[in-house]
Amino acid sequence: MALLEVARLEKHYPLHAGLGGSLFGSRKLVHAVNGVSFAVEEGQSLGLAGESGCGKTTTAKLILKLLHPTGGMIRFAGRDIAGLQGPDLLAYRRQAQFVFQNPYEALNPRFTIFRAMLEPLIIHRLGDSVTARIELIAEALQQVHLDPPEAFFMKYPHHLSGGQLQRVVIARALLVQPKLLVADEPVSMLDVSVRAGVLNLMRDLTRGRGLTTLYISHDLALISYMCTTTAVMYLGTICEIGPTAEVIGRPKHPYTQALVAAVPDPDPAHKVAAVEISDSVPTPLHIPPGCPFADRCPKVMEVCRRVRPVLQQVEGVQVACHLYGEVTSANA
Amino acid sequence: MGLLDLDGLAVEYQTLHGAVRAVRGVSLSLPAGRALGLVGESGCGKTTLARALIGVLPRNARITGGSYRFDGVEMLALGRDGFNDYRWRRIAMVPQAAMDSLDPVQRVGDQMAETMVLRGGMTRSAALSRAEEIFRLVGLEPGRLRLYPHELSGGMKQRAVIALALALRPQLVIADEPVTALDVIVQHQVLRMLRDLRATLGVSLLLITHDISVVAHLCDDVAVMYAGRIVEWGPVGEVFARPRHPYTMGLRNAFPSLREHQEHLVPIEGYPPDLHNPPQGCAFAPRCPFAIQRCWDDDPALTVADGMAAACHRASEAAALRVEVAQAFERMVKDEAPAPAAPLEVE
Numbered sequence: 151m152a153l154l155e156v157a158r159l160e161k162h163y164p165l166h167a168g169l170g171g172s173l174f175g176s177r178k179l180v181h182a183v184n185g186v187s188f189a190v191e192e193g194q195s196l197g198l199a200g201e202s203g204c205g206k207t208t209t210a211k212l213i214l215k216l217l218h219p220t221g222g223m224i225r226f227a228g229r230d231i232a233g234l235q236g237p238d239l240l241a242y243r244r245q246a247q248f249v250f251q252n253p254y255e256a257l258n259p260r261f262t263i264f265r266a267m268l269e270p271l272i273i274h275r276l277g278d279s280v281t282a283r284i285e286l287i288a289e290a291l292q293q294v295h296l297d298p299p300e301a302f303f304m305k306y307p308h309h310l311s312g313g314q315l316q317r318v319v320i321a322r323a324l325l326v327q328p329k330l331l332v333a334d335e336p337v338s339m340l341d342v343s344v345r346a347g348v349l350n351l352m353r354d355l356t357r358g359r360g361l362t363t364l365y366i367s368h369d370l371a372l373i374s375y376m377c378t379t380t381a382v383m384y385l386g387t388i389c390e391i392g393p394t395a396e397v398i399g400r401p402k403h404p405y406t407q408a409l410v411a412a413v414p415d416p417d418p419a420h421k422v423a424a425v426e427i428s429d430s431v432p433t434p435l436h437i438p439p440g441c442p443f444a445d446r447c448p449k450v451m452e453v454c455r456r457v458r459p460v461l462q463q464v465e466g467v468q469v470a471c472h473l474y475g476e477v478t479s480a481n482a
Numbered sequence: 483m484g485l486l487d488l489d490g491l492a493v494e495y496q497t498l499h500g501a502v503r504a505v506r507g508v509s510l511s512l513p514a515g516r517a518l519g520l521v522g523e524s525g526c527g528k529t530t531l532a533r534a535l536i537g538v539l540p541r542n543a544r545i546t547g548g549s550y551r552f553d554g555v556e557m558l559a560l561g562r563d564g565f566n567d568y569r570w571r572r573i574a575m576v577p578q579a580a581m582d583s584l585d586p587v588q589r590v591g592d593q594m595a596e597t598m599v600l601r602g603g604m605t606r607s608a609a610l611s612r613a614e615e616i617f618r619l620v621g622l623e624p625g626r627l628r629l630y631p632h633e634l635s636g637g638m639k640q641r642a643v644i645a646l647a648l649a650l651r652p653q654l655v656i657a658d659e660p661v662t663a664l665d666v667i668v669q670h671q672v673l674r675m676l677r678d679l680r681a682t683l684g685v686s687l688l689l690i691t692h693d694i695s696v697v698a699h700l701c702d703d704v705a706v707m708y709a710g711r712i713v714e715w716g717p718v719g720e721v722f723a724r725p726r727h728p729y730t731m732g733l734r735n736a737f738p739s740l741r742e743h744q745e746h747l748v749p750i751e752g753y754p755p756d757l758h759n760p761p762q763g764c765a766f767a768p769r770c771p772f773a774i775q776r777c778w779d780d781d782p783a784l785t786v787a788d789g790m791a792a793a794c795h796r797a798s799e800a801a802a803l804r805v806e807v808a809q810a811f812e813r814m815v816k817d818e819a820p821a822p823a824a825p826l827e828v829e
Contacts, residue, residue, distance in 0.1 A: 201665040347749035375738035412670035414695035
């Protein structure tokens with residue numbers, strides 16, 4: 151059974167269109183997440199890729215119950231998380247942990263590292279005694295290669311570098327033995343030379359514990375390194391999802407193809423293919439009735455502007471694109 | 483002699499905790515019409531260097547030594563007014579976070595015209611028609627000159643800022659992270675536009691970025707900066723294929739690539755040195771798996787061999803070091819042992 155199941159998830163934000171808009175009741179909606187469905191098996195790692203504004207961070211926040219969905223359902227270990235309250239919600243929070251994008255803001259500047267690490271133990275009532283808690287914290291810091299851990303106990307966040315801080319954030323998330331770890335752009339604030347260390351650490355720690363992970367990133371290279379499954383989001387919907395090697399190695403959706411082709415390569419001998427799609431950034435305010443990508447798509451057909459494509463199985467991946475419509479109808 | 487020649491340029495910041503030597507003797511040369519990419523991590527001094535070149539250092543910073551020649555003229559000897567003759571007319575800049583560098587309460591066209599009138603001594607009508615011309619060049623409809631910055635998308639703002647830099651037909655454009663804040667597809671298109679512009683205008687470009695892929699896409703030469711110094715400098719293809727400095731070698735294995743399948747990334751252990759108190763020897767020695775005693779004792783100078791320059795005592799052995807570089811950096815991670823000679827034992 152899938153550990154995490156998301157079905158037809160929606161999140162709409164009302165747009166405050168000034169005084170006139172609110173007086174005359176013309177409420178516009180931003181469709182941040184517009185019908186997202188996927189499932190993550192236990193121990194799997196899913197990467198959510200897409201440009202800024204495609205709804206990937208909103209999806210993560212909905213899963214962590216930091217936001218309430220407008221529609222759809224999220225199931226964790228078979229249980230709908232919508233109605234969770236009190237002790238059940240607390241238990242869920244322990245099982246689903248978050249690694250934030252900006253480690254400089256994820257730790258209270260007035261707390262020592264020890265105090266910051268102690269907080270989740272207090273909240274979730276873990277560790278029977280002070281010594282047990284000290285041991286747990288020391289062990290967690292050691293696992294993220296902050297060695298010797300005691301040397302970091304009394305340090306404040308401003309004493310540490312970005313890479314060290316992100317290690318603390320990871321250690322803190324893993325301290326409560328979660329089942330699901332959601333990481334939103336975990337290394338984008340870090341320097342290139344320390345990124346690899348943090349990525350390796352997250353990969354080793356999560357694989358070693360059989361942890362289920364969800365990585366949110368705009369960086370396809372990072373996702374291909376970290377994730378077994380990749381989902382590409384566009385304007386609040388998933389346009390392609392499947393095994394990473396397939397999605398990135400043989401992209402099917404024209405948007406995924408453009409994304410992959412647009413990634414610059416450090417090898418100057420590698421000539422980057424021209425990406426023939428417009429750079430006008432779409433707005434989640436007016437989502438067209440048909441395919442959300444139709445306006446930028448180089449292979450747009452008449453049907454794309456009328457009918458919204460749904461995800462369908464094409465050669466081992468799921469693609470929401472009319473180009474592959476005939477394949478499935480022939481198979482069906 | 484190049485269009486831009488730097489020799490031992492040094493910049494210091496005065497802080498409460500003493501001087502920070504952000505740029506510690508940078509020597510570089512950029513021939514006219516070429517594009518040089520300056521890559522390095524945050525804090526390596528690349529932005530400070532860029533700001534020194536256009537004369538907009540913050541108040542607590544000052545140039546403490548070296549020479550900066552532009553088109554044969556020693557710029558450091560020019561006074562404030564003398565420098566103003568160059569700024570924007572001959573050396574223009576696309577600043578970091580260019581998207582936030584437009585005035586939100588002025589129409590884009592007015593901002594462009596203002597710059598051209600004040601800096602270029604043009605009439606307003608001449609400036610406006612030049613603005614239309616340059617907008618077409620960067621792929622924007624001239625009609626958008628009437629818009630306010632918030633009415634433009636990120637990619638359009640970036641194009642507008644590039645247009646502003648090109649307005650007075652400068653010889654050199656310094657672009658500081660021109661595509662970092664953009665999404666990958668927009669980034670791709672802005673990079674392509676920059677490449678086309680370089681071909682049509684023949685403008686020289688100094689591109690500052692942390693992303694080596696962007697340099698590979700756009701530049702002829704690359705200079706790698708570490709802790710306020712240039713550690714390697716040469717043609718992009720050469721530096722990429724045959725890096726001679728261990729830092730450049732290490733970077734290649736340190737971030738994921740989409741096209742090369744990597745089972746395992748190898749980080750560069752440790753952190754850059756504190757520039758309050760720069761080390762006596764090579765600044766990279768504490769993180770370098772190949773450091774020898776000499777590296778701790780004296781700082782290697784940038785030495786040219788076969789058209790490539792590297793600041794490394796072991797540059798002549800680079801070919802052999804490249805073979806084992808991944809394993810060597812990996813060992814540093816695993817052992818977490820200090821490099822062969824600990825800095826305290828030196829003296």
